[in-house]
Amino acid sequence: MSWYILGPFQIGTREAVWGADPLELFGGFRALEYDPEATFKSSLAFNATTTWSRTSIEFPYPPPTQQATAELDVDFPDVEWDSLQDVYGWPALQWQAWARGTLNVRLQGAITLALQTEHVIEVWVDDQHYYGGDFYGYGKVATTLHLEPGSHRIDVRLIRDVRSEGTVGRPSLGVMLRVQALGPLLNAVKADTSNPHQGVLMPDIVGGDYGQFTSSYASVKLRNDGHEDATIVSLEATHNQCETELVSKDSIVVIPGQTRPLAFRVACISPITGRGATTILVKYTTPDSHITRTVYLSTWPLTRERHEAQKITFMHPGGMVSYAVLRPPSANAHCTPGMKKAPVMLVLHGAGLEADDEKVRKALDDLPDLCAWVLFPTGVTTWSSDDWHTWGLADVEAAIAAIPTWIENNEWEGVGVDTDRWLVTGHSNGGQGAWYIVTHRPDNVVAAAPLSGYSSIQNYVPYTMWRPSDPGKVAVIQGALLSYQHELLLENAKDIPILQQHGSEDDNVPVYHSRLLNWLLESAAGVASDYHEMPGRPHWWSGVFVTEPLKHFLRSNLNTGGPEIEGESIPINRRDFAVVSAGNGDMGSKNGVKILQLKAPGRLGKVHITHDPLTQACVFEVSNVAVFHLPAQFAECSLYVNSQEVPLEIVTQSDESAELTLAYENGTWTQTTADGFPLPPRQGRQQGTIDSLLRTRGAFQIVHASPTARKIALQVSRNLCQYFGADTIISSDHSHATTSTTANIITIALGQELPKDESSLDLPISVENNRIQIRDITNGLQAYPMTPDLGAIWLRPLPDERLELVIWGAEEKGLEIAARLAPLVTGSGVPDFVIVNHKMLFQGLEGVLALGYFDGWWNVSRNSYFT
Known part of the structure; x- marks a missing residue:
């Protein structure tokens, strides 16, 4: 053939x-x-x-x-x-x-x-x-x-x-x-069809044959290969050996062609493995039949020893089950005498690897004495979905939050866990992920060791071969990728001990990346990192996580308890530092200072702080920042922001962790209070580009209003499950999705069928008068007549920091073009809104009609682009 x-x-x-x-x-x-x-x-x-x-x-x-x-x-x-x-x-x-x-x-x-x-x-x-x-x-x-x-x-x-x-x-x-x-209408998804026990995500068993599961969550992906909706009726275990229950209390529907991860809890009577494979029965019905059909699943959980690296499961914020590999501190851990809590050591895997692979989970076997809870997260997928960024970082933090549950369930009597203090390391893409966590969660990081990591996605394989486009359009895309560009965020790494390690003969991630970041750490952030270039070593080699310099670094920062973290407070006599933010909503605090809102999205925001011990003045130099938080201790000094003195007042004097919020309004910096001027409505999880949709709290709600839109809804659902392991609920009930769930919503609509905006804001994008129009405060009203190939994708706010992503087309052709820009592969740089037609298909970015950002008030930002 x-x-x-x-x-x-x-x-x-x-x-x-x-x-x-x-x-x-x-x-x-x-x-x-x-x-x-x-x-x-x-x-x-x-x-x-x-x-x-x-x-x-x-x-x-x-x-x-x-x-x-x-x-x-x-x-x-x-x-x-x-x-x-x-x-x-x-x-x-x-x-x-x-x-x-x-x-x-x-x-x-x-x-x-x-x-x-x-x-x-x-x-x-x-x-x-x-x-x-x-x-x-x-x-x-x-x-x-x-x-x-x-x-x-x-x-x-x-x-x-x-x-x-x-x-x-x-x-x-x-x-x-x-x-x-x-065969049957509903099928279990198995990556390896030759293994009958593969396909069910289950926790390990700890403590031998008579032990128990490390955690209670399990999952299986089910695909509907029929022509009718399949509704899950129940989930059961055989032989009365195990009890199971579905996590969701709502009806679970899998539409034709859809794949959904089914989350459930499981508990079994010991010995769990002594009776062969554990069998799970999923029962479902279809609308036209009262017959209950069954999907038979079998799995064979693995048994681990108490101090061995073991698979734990937990709920990702996106509403599906994920897993990590956890190694508790061993009986031989060299902890500081009297130490009650040990930090978490994050070990981020490289691209294409499972956290449960022997290559990953045994990487630190030669270091059994570490005084740390060693955690190997998955990031949900082998590529960590989005390179350990928004979706992957949420998985990391959910895995950390699951450790106290493990301690309670296993009646652990050893050293406890400090879930707020992390030593982060990782190799290759995981090394890049380590840089991301260092620059985005600096107050949590006690030390970091990026190994053979690339500096940024833009620097690893540059974007120079894109089809030529107007510089204004290119600038919008570059702004949407700012959170990936660690080279510009290194000032957040100040005062964090860092070891860099890289093989000199690396042909996968050139050693230049580590050399560049080593130089920038010193020249831009004043950080002298511990740098080790390993002569003759390639990208990966056996023992990459246990070289002599790395072992010394880990023991020095873990077995002594590591430096204390001040949390959200800051000593006034701390030396100068800066906080830099890309405004993507993932930025944590640095020495308690946290940037909450940028003036112009798509550009960096910075707060530089200096303290004069003689005058007790705290001087803030601020650029492109609209709102930021300070710890309460700053009320003890005379505070100046861009040469303006700002009187401060603690709202709750008895609360030592009280925060001060400063906001810029009408040319003046002011402390905000309950009766002060309102903060911009775009807050927290709503900030960032279209990728901010990935901060959902619950399974994505995909809403359609026609058979054509339903077809695109299925495509979006498939891609979210493929690339992020995400769960999605597809329906036609927009009102229920917006008012009765905690999740983010994707609304897919044609022409005039777009549901109205549910917020109380006067949003700048609307579909009316047979056109889509954008109200731009700089250039006035921009209107695009409805041609069959016209499409658009944009964000709308919902209550409680939720988001709605609108995918719209005048007709089916335009809808298909716009749907390509829904979250898929990482690093594509899609901003807050994009308007397209068929020219985008062959011209790429140059064929886009308009694209740009919304500011904190959901107005079109001045650095947006219109044809």
């Missing part, structure tokens, strides 16, 4: 979500037929042109095992990759292409198949479009196909990304397509 390839074409780092597909200029790859004589312009190929190529591969159906796999190894040997890389570096090794194959169904009747598309971001099956794919090869969420007998065309968009595919050797791309025949 032949597959036809057309490419390569240029693509920039994480640019694919913005379209930038040159074949869309011709109606898309789907509109083209194979023609070996046809030529297409390409900036990567010789003579600036490329043509079709052909390769053979077998992809029959049905095979003997009711499963067929097609593996493509796509390469373009005629491209002068070396010369491109010599000039443009790693970004030149990225490319995009399309591939076309055929799936033949040789049965008498229609068949239902699960399609897995690993390392693919976009696919067409006949005339049906599926966007999102499985870019990282997670294998968690398949696409359900209902096919009639005959030949079916498959068009696959290929994105060769350096961060996921590497740089060693020729820049080829391995793609795997798999189809599997399906």
